Each structure stands twice: as C-alpha cells, then as structure tokens.
Amino acid sequence: MTASDPYANTISGLLRKREEMMEAIAQTREHLAVLSNDLESMDRVLETLGYDGPVKLTARVPRVVLFYRGELRQFLLGHLREHGPSTSRQMAEALVRNEGKDARDRRMMNDVVRRIGKALRQCQDVKLVARTAEKVRGEYVWRALDR
Numbered sequence: 695m696t697a698s699d700p701y702a703n704t705i706s707g708l709l710r711k712r713e714e715m716m717e718a719i720a721q722t723r724e725h726l727a728v729l730s731n732d733l734e735s736m737d738r739v740l741e742t743l744g745y746d747g748p749v750k751l752t753a754r755v756p757r758v759v760l761f762y763r764g765e766l767r768q769f770l771l772g773h774l775r776e777h778g779p780s781t782s783r784q785m786a787e788a789l790v791r792n793e794g795k796d797a798r799d800r801r802m803m804n805d806v807v808r809r810i811g812k813a814l815r816q817c818q819d820v821k822l823v824a825r826t827a828e829k830v831r832g833e834y835v836w837r838a839l840d841r
Contacts, residue, residue, distance in 0.1 A: 724796060731801045766813045771822060774838035781833040782810045 699705075740749070773785050786806040790797045797803060814836050817823040825834040
C-alpha cells in the first residue's frame with residue numbers, strides 16, 4: 695500500500711475496524727464462556743434439588759480443543775524445568791494466565807487440570823517426569839527428569 699494509493703485511507707480504516715471487531719468477538723466469547731459456566735452450574739443445582747419444572751435445562755457442551763498436538767506436553771516440560779516441582783493445578787493456573795483466560799471459569803479450570811494430569815501421566819510412562827509417591831495436601835507434585 696503506497697501513500698499515493700487512492701484507497702489507502704479506506705483500507706486503513708477497514709483494517710482498524712476489523713481489528714476492533716475481532717477484539718469484540720474475543721471478549722464476547724470470553725463472556726459467553728463465563729455465562730455458560732454459570733448457567734450450567736445453576737442447572738446442576740436445579741437437577742440436584744430435584745426440580746423438573748418448565749425450565750428447559752441446557753444440554754452438556756462438548757469438549758473444546760484447547761491444545762494442538764504436543765503443545766501441552768511441551769508447555770508442561772518447559773514449566774517444570776523453569777519453575778521446578780509443581781502440582782497439576784499450579785501448572786493449570788500458569789497456563790491459563792499465559793493464555794489470558796479467566797481462571798474463575800471453574801469448568802474450564804477443572805478440564806485443564808484433568809488434561810494436564812493425563813498428559814503428565816503419559817510423560818511419566820516415557821520417563822520424562824516423575825511424581826511424589828504420596829499426595830501433598832491432596833495433590834501429587836511433579837518434577838522433570840533429566841534426559
């Protein structure tokens with residue numbers, strides 16, 4: 695795009711507006727995730743209390759792909775090498791912070807902790823990490839092994 699381009703101002707304005715719209719979409723998705731989590735929590739409480747009135751309870755949302763192949767393992771090994779021994783929850787909190795997600799979203803956090811635990815067990819099988827024999831305050835502490 696050159697300064698003499700007759701559409702330079704229009705293109706610049708459209709690109710700026712596009713960026714604003716993409717940011718709005720990201721914020722809306724984040725807000726939607728929080729609302730969905732809250733709504734699902736309410737539905738579980740209603741189900742637990744035995745409510746079967748006219749309110750339509752929401753269907754469970756399918757699993758969302760959060761990591762590309764090998765991405766989670768790479769993050770976990772890097773985190774353990776850089777920060778030393780950690781629990782699955784500590785690593786999940788660090789990951790969520792790095793990704794700029796809302797750590798108050800309990801469903802997402804529990805899902806991330808569960809996936810991290812599974813990934814760490816797979817890493818343990820191939821001797822990349824080790825965990826404490828006993829749980830410390832309810833959680834295993836993981837450490838990277840030297841290779």
